[in-house]
Amino acid sequence: MSALIELTGITKVLKGQQEPRTILAGVNLTVQPGESVAIVGRSGSGKSTLLSVLGLFDRPDEGSYLLAGEDISRLPERKAAKLRSSHFGFVFQRFFLLKHLTAAQNVAMALVNGQGWLPRRERRARVLQALDQVGIAHLAKNRPARMSGGEQQRVAIARALVREPRVLLADEPTGALDTETGTAVIDALLGATERGCGLVLVTHDRDHAARMGRTLDLVDGVLTERVPA
Amino acid sequence: MRRLSGRLRSALIIGLQGIRARKMRTLLSMVSLFLGVLAVVVVQAGASIADKALLSDIELTSAVDGTTIINLQMQPKATGIVLDTLHERSDAVAMLGVQAIIGEPNVAPVNPGASPFDEDWGGGVVCYGNGPCQPADAQPKGQAVEVRLTAMTGDVRPFRPLRPRTGQWLDFTTVPAMAPRIVVNREAAKGFERYQVPAEMRIGGAAANVTPQFVGVVDDGDAQPRAYVRLDELTTWLPETGLADPNSGGEMQVLVSPGSPVEQVLTAKLKGIGAETWTETVDAKKQMESQLKLLRLVFLAMAGLVLLIGVAGILNVGLATVGERVEEFALRRAVGTPRMLLAGIVLAETLLTGLFTAAVAIGLSAAGLRAVSVLVGDSEPFLRDLQFPWEAGIAGIIAGLVAGLLGGFIPALRAAGIPIATVMRA
Ligand SMILES: Nc1ncnc2c1ncn2[C@@H]1O[C@H](COP(=O)(O)OP(=O)(O)O)[C@@H](O)[C@H]1O
Ligand SMILES: [Mg+2]
Numbered sequence: 001m002s003a004l005i006e007l008t009g010i011t012k013v014l015k016g017q018q019e020p021r022t023i024l025a026g027v028n029l030t031v032q033p034g035e036s037v038a039i040v041g042r043s044g045s046g047k048s049t050l051l052s053v054l055g056l057f058d059r060p061d062e063g064s065y066l067l068a069g070e071d072i073s074r075l076p077e078r079k080a081a082k083l084r085s086s087h088f089g090f091v092f093q094r095f096f097l098l099k100h101l102t103a104a105q106n107v108a109m110a111l112v113n114g115q116g117w118l119p120r121r122e123r124r125a126r127v128l129q130a131l132d133q134v135g136i137a138h139l140a141k142n143r144p145a146r147m148s149g150g151e152q153q154r155v156a157i158a159r160a161l162v163r164e165p166r167v168l169l170a171d172e173p174t175g176a177l178d179t180e181t182g183t184a185v186i187d188a189l190l191g192a193t194e195r196g197c198g199l200v201l202v203t204h205d206r207d208h209a210a211r212m213g214r215t216l217d218l219v220d221g222v223l224t225e226r227v228p229a
Numbered sequence: 230m231r232r233l234s235g236r237l238r239s240a241l242i243i244g245l246q247g248i249r250a251r252k253m254r255t256l257l258s259m260v261s262l263f264l265g266v267l268a269v270v271v272v273q274a275g276a277s278i279a280d281k282a283l284l285s286d287i288e289l290t291s292a293v294d295g296t297t298i299i300n301l302q303m304q305p306k307a308t309g310i311v312l313d314t315l316h317e318r319s320d321a322v323a324m325l326g327v328q329a330i331i332g333e334p335n336v337a338p339v340n341p342g343a344s345p346f347d348e349d350w351g352g353g354v355v356c357y358g359n360g361p362c363q364p365a366d367a368q369p370k371g372q373a374v375e376v377r378l379t380a381m382t383g384d385v386r387p388f389r390p391l392r393p394r395t396g397q398w399l400d401f402t403t404v405p406a407m408a409p410r411i412v413v414n415r416e417a418a419k420g421f422e423r424y425q426v427p428a429e430m431r432i433g434g435a436a437a438n439v440t441p442q443f444v445g446v447v448d449d450g451d452a453q454p455r456a457y458v459r460l461d462e463l464t465t466w467l468p469e470t471g472l473a474d475p476n477s478g479g480e481m482q483v484l485v486s487p488g489s490p491v492e493q494v495l496t497a498k499l500k501g502i503g504a505e506t507w508t509e510t511v512d513a514k515k516q517m518e519s520q521l522k523l524l525r526l527v528f529l530a531m532a533g534l535v536l537l538i539g540v541a542g543i544l545n546v547g548l549a550t551v552g553e554r555v556e557e558f559a560l561r562r563a564v565g566t567p568r569m570l571l572a573g574i575v576l577a578e579t580l581l582t583g584l585f586t587a588a589v590a591i592g593l594s595a596a597g598l599r600a601v602s603v604l605v606g607d608s609e610p611f612l613r614d615l616q617f618p619w620e621a622g623i624a625g626i627i628a629g630l631v632a633g634l635l636g637g638f639i640p641a642l643r644a645a646g647i648p649i650a651t652v653m654r655a
Binding site: 048049052055057058077078081082083084085086090092096098100101105109110112113114115116117159171 | 234236238240242249250556560562563565566567570648649650653654
């Protein structure tokens with residue numbers, strides 16, 4: 001059986017006003033279903049850039065990207081949007097909740113995205129299930145302004161999980177949280193891997209990285225396995 | 230199909246959430262657009278109403294659109310041919326015009342030549358039953374009014390919708406009355422009101438003077454005093470040949486429905502006896518267009534300019550809103566919302582704003598028209614019973630939608646172009 005994700009020789013060159021800068025210089029990465037991978041590295045080393053390639057926000061300049069055996073390295077935007085909806089869940093350092101919507105509506109926005117249509121009742125059931133999965137079903141009717149940072153991030157995780165994605169991509173999801181709430185957020189993310197979801201976590205926190213199956217270091221645009229000390 | 234309806238529903242949900250979250254902005258957009266849409270609605274309403282007024286004016290003074298009018302030179306034989314041809318037909322009617330003096334015998338009318346009462350055309354000829362004619366000023370002016378008398382072979386109103394004012398219109402279904410029933414126009418009615426004349430009618434060429442019965446007053450759009458009568462009630466007293474006498478100021482006009490064979494038959498027959506005819510067909514649209522086109526164009530251009538300012542307002546608010554929602558749009562793209570749908574949502578919001586504005590502008594214009602109609606309808610008859618023209622409603626909706634489209638287009642493109650990676654980067 002093919003791996004969930006298989007990156008081979010991915011490069012990304014940034015062409016700004018200045019000299020072109022190579023951010024990713026041949027990244028290789030394999031993620032199996034249910035596997036969790038931590039990616040660590042200095043600030044500015046290209047971790048977010050790697051995640052945006054993984055999540056189809058951006059296309060690599062070179063290299064191949066196989067998703068469940070299928071080459072998606074040069075996908076047109078229309079198909080990429082469809083895959084983002086059906087296969088990926090995203091969690092960011094900032095929660096990106098819409099403040100005029102309730103927690104439930106914020107989660108539902110991943111279902112109301114023009115990719116397939118669920119009847120209202122089914123939508124509500126899925127939203128409640130996702131909120132329950134991260135332990136905040138009781139906050140469904142609250143707006144973000146009345147929730148703590150940890151609660152807001154869990155709403156964001158519920159939003160990422162509501163379509164039952166194959167891959168969860170998390171970019172420093174605990175960066176804005178204290179240790180204790182951060183741990184609860186990592187618990188919620190790891191919970192998803194038990195149902196066969198792959199998890200790629202970018203983090204600066206050694207303890208959180210240690211809870212993942214593997215830890216990879218992004219140095220000079222290349223991923224290297226970090227041997228546990 | 231299913232995919233489309235899913236997108237549509239998603240767009241609707243997201244668009245309504247957006248509008249509800251930004252009611253103030255929506256309101257501001259509507260305010261900036263309001264005057265422009267209102268101007269378009271008012272100009273179109275004015276144009277439609279003027280068109281209708283003009284059309285009914287044309288119908289009143291000449292004939293309904295498409296009617297063929299045959300004017301013919303009077304000669305005794307021609308009258309006979311016309312009356313024979315039109316006998317028992319409903320698709321054409323002939324009108325014979327003669328001068329008639331109604332009032333005291335042996336006096337000159339107050340308005341020689343059937344001139345309007347506030348003008349004096351002077352001169353004129355007065356004729357007597359079986360007697361000679363003489364210049365009008367040969368006798369003292371007295372209790373008599375001169376009118377242009379129109380005798381009809383049938384009901385003229387299907388061809389020329391004269392508007393009844395008081396009393397009744399002529400009834401063409403009854404047996405001809407011995408005393409001819411006449412309906413006068415408003416100018417003539419004014420004369421009879423001003424000069425209380427005893428009712429005796431003198432007509433050039435008539436065998437005797439007759440006493441007419443007044444049955445009603447109509448508006449025929451004519452400034453000259455006129456009276457209308459059934460031809461068969463008049464011919465009891467006056468031979469047809471007398472009516473056709475050019476010396477007594479006779480004239481004849483035949484009104485023919487579109488598509489009727491009467492026109493061809495009649496002109497052929499008249500040509501046979503050498504009578505000249507002049508034929509014209511009423512083309513109201515052509516007549517109206519030349520009259521109002523330029524004015525409407527100028528007004529519409531002005532309304533368009535005001536609308537453009539409204540578009541700039543929507544555009545401004547739209548751009549600011551998109552700028553504020555960069556994160557929301559990037560997030561929506563991240564969870565899989567297609568770019569087209571994002572653009573569609575922004576456009577849907579401005580289009581809805583345009584529609585709301587149009588609804589308000591149309592409602593206010595309709596209410597304003599009602600108010601004007603009620604307040605000044607008594608003094609200006611054409612403002613009475615004014616209906617809000619549907620063309621103005623359509624114009625308003627189109628203006629609102631076009632403004633929404635123009636104002637939302639650039640913000641929609643911006644929204645669709647927001648890159649996910651740069652916004653979401655930690
Ligand atoms: N939009 C951008 N324009 C210019 N430079 C950028 C942009 N995004 C990222 N970079 C640069 O690319 C490099 C990698 O950034 P990033 O992937 O965000 O690193 P990390 O997430 O590891 O901190 C950084 O040096 C950053 O300055
Ligand atoms: Mg980063």
